[in-house]
Amino acid sequence: MGKHMIFSCFLALTLFNVAFATDPMPLQDFCVADNSSPVRVNGAPCKDPKLVTAEDFFFTGLNIPGNTSNAFGSKVTTVSVAEMPGLNTLGVSMARIDFAPKGVNPPLFHPRATGILTVLEGTLLVGFVTSNPENRLITKVVQKGDVFVIPVGLVHFHRNVGDTNAVAVAAYSSQNPDSTAIGKAVFGSTPLISDDVLAKAFQVNRNTIDGIQSKF
Ligand SMILES: *[C@@H]1O[C@H](CO)[C@@H](O)[C@H](O)[C@H]1NC(C)=O
Numbered sequence: 001m002g003k004h005m006i007f008s009c010f011l012a013l014t015l016f017n018v019a020f021a022t023d024p025m026p027l028q029d030f031c032v033a034d035n036s037s038p039v040r041v042n043g044a045p046c047k048d049p050k051l052v053t054a055e056d057f058f059f060t061g062l063n064i065p066g067n068t069s070n071a072f073g074s075k076v077t078t079v080s081v082a083e084m085p086g087l088n089t090l091g092v093s094m095a096r097i098d099f100a101p102k103g104v105n106p107p108l109f110h111p112r113a114t115g116i117l118t119v120l121e122g123t124l125l126v127g128f129v130t131s132n133p134e135n136r137l138i139t140k141v142v143q144k145g146d147v148f149v150i151p152v153g154l155v156h157f158h159r160n161v162g163d164t165n166a167v168a169v170a171a172y173s174s175q176n177p178d179s180t181a182i183g184k185a186v187f188g189s190t191p192l193i194s195d196d197v198l199a200k201a202f203q204v205n206r207n208t209i210d211g212i213q214s215k216f
Pocket residue numbers: 067068069070
């Protein structure tokens with residue numbers, strides 16, 4: 001194989017991967033999620049298009065602040081396919097994130113989406129960590145009007161570093177980005193991961209692990 005051929009193959013493979021790195025493209029105008037269907041597919045089966053109404057493509061309430069009275073001082077209000085059936089197969093969704101002063105959206109990742117965020121009010125420290133082995137932390141302080149992107153699958157966090165409440169709106173490259181909060185997944189799974197495993201993994205004693213597990 002000549003150099004060009006190898007390059008073409010590489011390019012084709014790369015494009016192939018890119019095409020399947022996000023939600024697949026729809027094969028029709030829309031496929032409003034029929035959440036009452038017993039059929040299980042990747043995503044949700046389509047409601048009869050004749051029965052679709054404007055309400056299926058509509059959500060109201062993102063102007064309402066989320067309740068940040070919790071241990072983290074933050075609240076994510078999602079508008080994904082569960083809240084808006086019309087998002088099914090469209091590969092996008094969004095969320096509002098509220099922060100009390102000093103509030104944190106604890107380290108998490110979205111298994112299926114890149115997230116792009118803009119700040120509407122306040123000042124946030126946002127950061128993400130690259131994958132092994134570098135694990136480089138990339139952070140930025142962002143304010144009203146600033147936009148920051150979190151690449152798909154990477155662990156990230158937000159912290160309100162201002163004196164006032166902060167509000168951000170995020171868009172995602174999936175109808176169902178989901179999120180896995182690291183602390184909850186590792187220390188608050190159901191059933192719990194054995195404290196022997198976690199003690200070894202984090203190089204601490206089991207009492208330390210039990211203490212953290214009790215918080216979740
Ligand atoms: C916010 O959440 C807290 C804790 O769950 C609750 O006590 C409080 O009533 C909620 N506030 C509002 C306005 O819903």
